[in-house]
Amino acid sequence: MTKEPLTIALPKGRLFEQVQDFFSQKGLNFQFEKRKLVSFDDEGLLKIYLVKNSDLPAYVNSGIAGLGICGDDVVYESGLDFYKIRTFNFGGTRLSMAALENRDEKSDQKELTIATSYTAMTRDYFHSKGIPVNIIRLNGSVELAPSLGLAPYIVDLVETGSTLKANGLEVIQDLMTIKVRMISNRAYFKLNYDRIQNLLERIGENKS
Amino acid sequence: MSQQLRVPQGTESFFLEEAVRHKDILGQLENLYRLWGYMPVQTPMVDFFDSYSELLDKKRQDESYRMISREGDLLILRSDITLFLARQMALILEEEHLPVRVFYSDSILRYQNHEDISHNEFFQTGCELIGRKGISGDLEIIMLLHDQLSALKLPAFRIHIGSRSLFRRLLSLYGKVDKEMELARLLDMRDYDGLCEYLPAKAADLLFFIGTIGEFEKTTESLTPELKEGLKDELVLFKQLAEQLVKTGREDNFRIDISEIGGQPYYTGFVFQAYMEGADRAIASGGRYDDLFGRFGRDVTSVGFSLLLRKIEKLLDHPSAAKPGRTDGRDKDFAEQYREATERRGRGEPVSIG
Structure with missing residues (x-):
């Protein structure tokens, strides 16, 4: 089989920096020239594509990138299936439900109305509990929805909770823990399992 | 106008040079089936959904197009020829004609998300060896698939061989037979920690094994005594299969892959999938399903494979059709x-x- 570098998609933004630092600790160094979205590590083991977080599953699903690193939320919302071949100890977060701190509990309806960007996870979570939900899809600034009266509840990724607090919101309950994983296209994994195994042994962390 | 530009998801048309190319490649495959003594069969485009509902997992059911007949029966459009063929053959098989060797090539309809450009699951060709028990039948089908892929001069391919029966035996060994669906799902995701919640780490390690025939031999030698003894019969079958593959001199194109357990629950023995560089999913899959015909009223064994032709056509270095003079x-x-x-x-x- 080919000895081309393994192809991997990494998400732009804060998670990229964490991945870059982590790989650097393992001796795998890479940089991106300004405005460039393709790079190689110093040893030529990896060909790295820098992509938008939510687009990452599409690249891995098509096999253009054989590997990818992203959160559970990104995979879940894509609706696509991948091998989850490593779990990282960094970048984890929670998917939580929040509402206004000074909300009127009496106004709660039988059917929950929730504003969120994570529609699939939110729907499936509440349906698994037998609770009907009315979901309003938003693509950002979800914290505004309760104070502007769009929806009494939101579901969003929460790390420190400071953004929620700044908007007068509090966490009501955590829905699920989100971990950062290395995912793989299945066929790519099968054809390159020995080289991927070497990479996984080098970077360590949990087996899945 | 926009309605004229759309086509239903899961269908496609292809024309001119692309169609000629498709026919040429298909002709080559069908010729090889015939050289191996296989005869053509044609399956119906629609059948009763209830005949297959228990044999299709939820994903495959979701991908299938269904409709109501004029009499009010729920029908399914052909989404997997293996199942349609088993039901049709079960109706006409004569005991004295066994083993029967048949091949098929036809369109299938599976829903695919319009945003997912990679499926290309429109055309299935494959074969069935009906009524030949044991490893000789398995080997015949595996080597026929090997020869088909070799004849197509694919860039590089490998056939990964696993076993549903070894998987089931492993579950039985640890009293997890009732968790088969859950453990199959975890294995399908390569969720090692999830598997270890049900099985000892050594058993999970074995389920994760992918390697050459030689590497598999070494791995089986180092299994725990409990696994060696509990899986003895299955490991003997693998050993016999491996010996024959080595004797063919084609072993480089094979990998033992215990994580392959067959995508559908009707598999009962060896299973396999073929992968090639450039294809984002397995291009062919198959295995033994000795109970499948029994579901349709005939107690006869079967082993076969199917190949998703459209998935690989674009990756083949096949000469363009010459334009007519x-x-x-x-x-x-x-x-x-x-x-x-x-x-x-x-x-x-x-x-x-x-």
Whole structure:
């Protein structure tokens, strides 16, 4: 089989920096020239594509990138299936439900109305509990929805909770823990399992 | 206008050079089936959904197009020829004709997300060896698939062989038979920690094994005594299969892959999938399903494979079809051109008139 570098998609933004630092600790160094979205590590083991977080599953699903690193939320919302071949100890977060701190509990309806960007996870979570939900899809600034009266509840990724607090919101309950994983296209994994195994042994962390 | 530009998800048309190429490749495959002694069969486009509902997992059911017949029966459009074939063959099989070797090539309909460009699951070709028990039947089908892929001159391919029966035996060993679906799902995701919640780490390690025949032999030697003893019969089968593959001299194209357990619950023995560089999913899959015909009222064994042809056509280095020549229509009337074209066609040259 080919000895081309393994192809991997990494998400732009804060998670990229964490991945870059982590790989650097393992001796795998890479940089991106300004405005460039393709790079190689110093040893030529990896060909790295820098992509938008939510687009990452599409690249891995098509096999253009054989590997990818992203959160559970990104995979879940894509609706696509991948091998989850490593779990990282960094970048984890929670998917939580929040509402206004000074909300009127009496106004709660039988059917929950929730504003969120994570529609699939939110729907499936509440349906698994037998609770009907009315979901309003938003693509950002979800914290505004309760104070502007769009929806009494939101579901969003929460790390420190400071953004929620700044908007007068509090966490009501955590829905699920989100971990950062290395995912793989299945066929790519099968054809390159020995080289991927070497990479996984080098970077360590949990087996899945 | 927009309605005219759309086509239902899961369908496709292809034309001209692409269609010629498809027919050429298919012809090559069908010729090889015939050389191996397999006979063609044709399955119906629709059948009763209830006949198959228990044999299709939720994903495959979701991908299938269903409709109501004029009599009110729920019908399913052909989404997997293996199942349609098993039901049809079960109706006509004669005991004295066994083993029966058949092949099929036809369109299938599976829903695919319009945003997912990678499926290309529109056309299935494959074969069934019905009524041949044991490893000789498995080997025949595996080597036929190997020869088909070799003949197509694929860039590089490997056939990964696993076993549903070894998987089930492993579950039985640890009292997890009732968790088969859950453990199959975890294995399908390569969720090692999830598997270890049900099985000892050594058992999970074995389920994760992918390697050459030689590497598998070494791995089996280092298994715990409990696994060695509990899986003894299954490991003997793998050993016999491996010995024969090595004897064929083609073992480089095979990997033992215990994580392969067959995508559908009807598999009962060896299972396999073929992968090639450039294809984002397995291009062929198959295995033994000795209970499948029993579901349709015939107690007869079967082993086979199916190949998703459209998935690989674009990746093949197949010569483009030569454009047909033309008769000169300037100085000749139709009859003269017809005679000229007939003469040239007689020499094997494709010729259009005018």
